[in-house]
Amino acid sequence: MSDDESATSSGKDQPASKQPNPTTQSFNAPRSGLPPFPPFDPITDSATVSQRWKKWIRRFENLLISLREFDSTIRRGLLLTYVGEATNDIFDILPDTGTTYESAVDSLTQYFTPRGNKDVAIFEFRELTQETNETLTAYYRRLKTKATDCEFANEDEEIKIQIIHKTRDPRLRKKALRESMDLKALLAHGTSLEITDQQAQRLENANTDLNALERNRQPSASQPRGAFNRRRKPPPDGKKTCRNCGGAFPHKDGMQNCPARGKSCHNCGKLGHFAKLCKSSSKSVKHITPLKTPDDRYLQDSDDNNCFTLKSTPNKSPETQIKIGHTPVKVLIDSGASVNIIHTEIFERIKSENNHIKLAKTNAKIRAYGTDSPIDLSGEFHTTIKSTHGQSIDATFYVTTAKSQCILGCESSTAFTNNIEHKQYCAARGSSYSEVAQAT
Numbered sequence: 001m002s003d004d005e006s007a008t009s010s011g012k013d014q015p016a017s018k019q020p021n022p023t024t025q026s027f028n029a030p031r032s033g034l035p036p037f038p039p040f041d042p043i044t045d046s047a048t049v050s051q052r053w054k055k056w057i058r059r060f061e062n063l064l065i066s067l068r069e070f071d072s073t074i075r076r077g078l079l080l081t082y083v084g085e086a087t088n089d090i091f092d093i094l095p096d097t098g099t100t101y102e103s104a105v106d107s108l109t110q111y112f113t114p115r116g117n118k119d120v121a122i123f124e125f126r127e128l129t130q131e132t133n134e135t136l137t138a139y140y141r142r143l144k145t146k147a148t149d150c151e152f153a154n155e156d157e158e159i160k161i162q163i164i165h166k167t168r169d170p171r172l173r174k175k176a177l178r179e180s181m182d183l184k185a186l187l188a189h190g191t192s193l194e195i196t197d198q199q200a201q202r203l204e205n206a207n208t209d210l211n212a213l214e215r216n217r218q219p220s221a222s223q224p225r226g227a228f229n230r231r232r233k234p235p236p237d238g239k240k241t242c243r244n245c246g247g248a249f250p251h252k253d254g255m256q257n258c259p260a261r262g263k264s265c266h267n268c269g270k271l272g273h274f275a276k277l278c279k280s281s282s283k284s285v286k287h288i289t290p291l292k293t294p295d296d297r298y299l300q301d302s303d304d305n306n307c308f309t310l311k312s313t314p315n316k317s318p319e320t321q322i323k324i325g326h327t328p329v330k331v332l333i334d335s336g337a338s339v340n341i342i343h344t345e346i347f348e349r350i351k352s353e354n355n356h357i358k359l360a361k362t363n364a365k366i367r368a369y370g371t372d373s374p375i376d377l378s379g380e381f382h383t384t385i386k387s388t389h390g391q392s393i394d395a396t397f398y399v400t401t402a403k404s405q406c407i408l409g410c411e412s413s414t415a416f417t418n419n420i421e422h423k424q425y426c427a428a429r430g431s432s433y434s435e436v437a438q439a440t
Helices: 003-013 046-067 072-082 085-092 101-112 118-126 136-147 155-166 170-178 183-217 344-353 410-415 420-427
Strands: 304-307 309-312 319-324 327-333 340-343 365-368 377-386 392-400 434-437
Touching: 046 072, 046 101, 046 136, 072 101, 085 101, 118 136, 118 155, 136 155, 136 183, 155 170, 155 183, 170 183, 327 344, 340 344, 344 377, 344 392, 392 410
Parallel strands: 304 365, 340 392
Antiparallel strands: 309 434, 319 327, 319 377, 377 392
């Protein structure tokens, strides 16, 4: 063989990399300094390897676009360079991997996507629910990732149905069932609900902090001058208490769950706080709205009435004198009581002077203020009573063994429309004359 032939033969045996291809050079392929890119991990969490591989390929193809690499051979070389040693070991044992970038990606995709898992993927997709602190956008991303293995004919429709069924926000579900919405509109409405809730919570927390600051700075009506300068000592355990109900603060789900919300104070009559935390000037009468019964004369076993045993404050009791039959009796007017009460000793005196008055058995259940158990009753009687101005009405009285003053309830006292003392009492209902106490 001649020297020229030997040189020619040696040139043919040289690697292709030493013979530049003008066509390849036109793509501006990078020759050095390749940008970093994380390799694919096929070993960790094999249950999600299919989803992670598809996600890695999408990110890798974005890299190829930024590198302006469009030649299939170069793209294949970059794939095997960036994919990592573990994936290269798998690729080496795969059959029919071809010579192009597309064939290499298809071979790895088939390997990482087990056959026959479509039904399992759909089952797992249907089991996905929105978690407690998960936003709608994050929930959508989980559904979108899982839906890629399900091969749905209409992926957006399936995701929309899953959100409607498994969302934790009932407002979004009702909106979607009431109106025809596509996936985009559903996500937009759900996101707006979340943003509104967050803004409302921030405003509520700000108002709560502002109210607490104002209470520390300004004295209440019941505090002496200069009392607001003395700051309230924190509780020993360091926990905050609600200024309206006295319970732990903050309340779960905000102030709308405060037990005192909408409740009437027994001290000042205002809404939103309990009497034990009332800051108004203390009053001796607690105004209670009693339960109404269809007929106080005929009470069934299930009927409950309100009765208040009162210890009168000297010279301030709204008292009047009435005649029960022929017997004069001093009674305490209580517009908060729904029944009339007579003590046993008073009834015995009335009975001795009025033979027509008879004690009958009663099934009424009457509870004193602040107690859950009914007071002891001897019975009831119905009679005609007269005011000091000669006005007569029919009334039912309940006889109790509990020591208390005789009480003329709301219905009977208001019937004496010309009773001057009662008018004065009703006009002064904003001011109290007696204190409510449990029967002893």
